[in-house]
Structures are given as structure tokens and as C-alpha cells.
């Protein structure tokens with residue numbers, strides 16, 4: 472027997488038991504009036520219901536059946552209700568479907584046909600559930616490897632999705648640790664070059680005198696110690712994506728050579744005389760203000776125009792509405808699993824308040840490190856401000872309106888509850904102590920696509 476649950480609402484005991492036996496491959500529950508039907512829906516959450524329209528106290532009519540249909544669908548809108556009636560009013564089918572029933576059946580019942588309709592209803596329900604699950608995942612995982620609940624980051628992710636299939640050079644602007652590299656990887660992974668290399672170079676991390684050969688490669692004998700020809704990173708990225716992080720740190724002397732690669736996709740190794748073509752998609756990033764660097768003569772304007780075909784501004788964590796809680800939760804799960812600390816369940820209210828109040832100058836990277844440390848340090852089942860080495864600060868933040876504060880809190884609570892409930896809306900609604908329809912209404916209100 473499967474876990475698929477069927478509720479048969481039928482007041483005729485003979486028909487009820489006939490139906491019960493013909494569906495023994497499902498978990499079957501029965502009810503014979505509106506009250507017991509609603510109790511069974513609440514308790515057993517059947518995916519499919521067969522509903523006799525003629526229920527007491529109106530067994531010869533349809534009023535009680537329609538009221539039951541209406542109540543079931545208000546309580547559990549995803550349920551597939553198959554209406555069965557002996558009443559041959561030709562308008563009933565239209566009315567039932569208009570009320571949200573999945574299908575309509577006239578008595579006498581053809582068991583083979585009904586079995587077929589019921590199994591199709593289960594299939595459709597499963598497909599819709601899977602669809603809802605995928606959409607819910609999208610709330611906190613808008614892109615592979617990216618955790619975000621804020622509309623600001625969802626917008627960034629949508630832009631990444633739109634740009635991924637193109638070869639447009641993208642410039643990612645954002646403070647350190649905001650996720651520029653993760654987004655560059657997403658641009659690569661979602662595009663046609665996904666199976667080819669993704670090569671990242673951080674210009675700030677490589678000494679100036681080594682940067683040219685790192686980027687463009689060198690020929691044997693190009694300088695003392697150059698014992699063999701070596702490929703540069705551009706060449707290694709051939710066919711794929713080249714991610715140049717901290718482009719603002721590229722020395723002025725190298726900028727013309729870089730401009731040439733970007734303009735003509737041509738590379739020349741240090742000490743080489745034969746320029747050759749490379750096929751790369753280029754993504755650049757910086758936390759610096761390039762306009763200022765241009766003003767002070769440290770960055771070429773023509774290079775700037777080359778790399779800014781499309782700019783994506785990544786907001787700092789303190790400006791993302793509702794991201795801190797879901798990021799914290801995701802990192803807690805990741806590190807608790809890695810470090811086998813399954814007893815860690817979440818954050819104390821004070822811990823969460825401290826996370827929210829902090830201004831995160833190091834953005835997601837800092838948040839990740841703080842949670843990692845706290846997972847090691849925490850003694851009880853909940854992480855508090857002390858474990859995080861944070862005190863609720865009085866750091867100046869823009870004063871929120873009451874409405875903004877309420878919405879932010881609601882959004883965070885929903886994100887946390889969904890994450891806690893493994894993305895199961897029913898469980899999340901229980902954790903939040905609201906009815907499922909209320910949670911759905913809130914998800915819609917916050918444009919969370921369920």
C-alpha cells in the first residue's frame with residue numbers, strides 16, 4: 472500500500488463499503504456527513520476525496536454536498552475532489568467544476584472509470600506538489616549555491632539568469648564578501664559554457680610583477696627561471712569563463728594588454744611574438760569605485776567602457792531585507808552537518824536579534840565565519856549572541872516604519888519556518904501557528920511565488 476490517502480464521503484453504507492474495497496491500494500478513510508468529512512480532511516490530509524453531493528440533512532438534494540465541497544477546498548485548496556451524484560440536474564457538473572472540484576461523476580458508478588479518474592487525480596496532485604516544492608525552494612535558493620530571501624537579491628538572481636546564456640561582459644559591483652564570485656560562477660554554470668572551465672583570478676592577491684605572466688602566460692626563456700612555456704589563465708579559460716576579481720587593482724601598465732584581450736579576444740604570452748585567439752566569456756568584479764579610479768588616473772576609461780557592458784550591483788547584507796536570518800540558518804545547517812553537531816537546533820531570540828542588529832561590514836563571508844565559529848563554540852542546543860561574539864549593538868541604522876519592521880519580521884519568520892520545516896508549508900504553518908491558507912496569503916503578499 473502506498474502513502475496516498477483517499478477520503479470517501481458517502482452516506483450510503485453499502486456504496487461506501489463497495490468504494491472502500493475497490494480502492495484498497497490507497498490508504499482509505501470514510502465519512503458520511505459534512506462534519507466527519509471536514510474532521511477527516513483536517514486529520515488525514517487526503518490528496519483525493521470522492522464526495523457524494525446528496526449528504527444528510529439534504530440527502531435528496533445537493534446543498535449539503537456543495538457546502539462540504541466548499542469547506543474542503545477552503546481548508547485544503549490543493550485537494551482533488553471528485554464529486555459523485557445521483558441527482559441528474561445537468562447544471563451540477565458545471566457548478567461543481569466552477570466551485571473548484573477536480574471532476575464530476577454521475578451514479579451509477581462505473582468502477583473502472585472511477586478508478587482511472589482517481590489515479591489521475593493522485594498523479595496530478597503529486598505533480599502540483601512537486602511544482603510547489605520546487606517553487607518554495609526557489610524562495611530561499613533562487614540560484615544554485617545562493618541563499619537569499621530578499622527581493623533585492625532575487626532581482627540580482629533574475630538578472631544573472633537572463634545574462635547567463637549570453638556572452639555579454641558583466642561587471643559585478645559590491646562590497647567584499649557580498650557574493651561576487653558565487654554570482655560569477657552562476658553566470659557560468661547557467662550558460663552554454665558550463666561544461667568548459669571557469670577560471671578565476673584575484674588581481675589583488677597576486678604580486679604586481681607576477682600578474683602579467685599569471686594572466687597571459689609566458690614563453691620559455693622569457694625571463695630567468697622561465698624554464699618552460701606556461702599557459703596563462705586566459706588561455707586556460709578557453710571555451711569557458713574567465714573571472715577577473717578586483718579588476719580595480721590591475722596596474723595601469725597592464726591595462727592596455729587587458730583591453731586588447733577584451734576587444735579582440737587575442738592573447739600574447741610574455742616573451743612571445745605570436746598573438747593567438749582565445750574564446751572566453753569575461754566577468755569582472757570589484758569593490759572599488761572605478762569612476763574615482765578613472766578620475767585619479769589609476770584606471771583607463773576605455774577599459775572601463777569595455778567591461779561595463781552590463782553592471783550588476785550586489786547590495787551589502789545590511790541592505791537586504793530578510794537575508795541575514797535565512798543565510799544564518801543555511802550556514803548553521805551546513806556547519807552543524809559538517810561538524811556532526813546535529814544537536815544544534817537554531818538560534819536564541821537574543822542571538823537572532825544580535826545577528827539582525829549587526830551591520831556586517833564583511834557581508835556574507837563574515838556571517839559565514841561567525842556561524843562556523845558559533846557552531847564550534849555553542850554549548851546548548853541554541854546559538855546565542857555570546858557564541859556569535861556579537862552583542863546587540865546600538866549601531867545607527869535607519870529607523871524603520873512600523874509597517875516595514877512588521878513585514879521584515881514576518882518575512883524572516885516565514886523564511887526560518889520554511890527552512891526549519893524542510894520547505895513543507897503545512898509544517899511551516901504549524902511552526903508559525905497560522906492556518907495554511909494564511910501562510911499561502913503571506914507568501915503571495917511577499918511575492919514568494921507559491
Ligand SMILES: Nc1ncnc2c1ncn2[C@@H]1O[C@H](COP(=O)(O)OP(=O)(O)OP(=O)(O)O)[C@@H](O)[C@H]1O
Pocket residue numbers: 616617618619645646647648649650651652653654716758835836839
Ligand atoms: N547568497 C549567498 N548564499 C550562500 N553563500 C554565499 C552567498 N553569498 C556569498 N556566499 C558565500 O560567502 C563567501 C564570500 O562570497 P564571495 O567570495 O562570492 O564574495 P566576493 O564578493 O567575491 O568577495 P571578495 O570581494 O572578497 O572577493 C563564500 O564562501 C560564498 O560561498
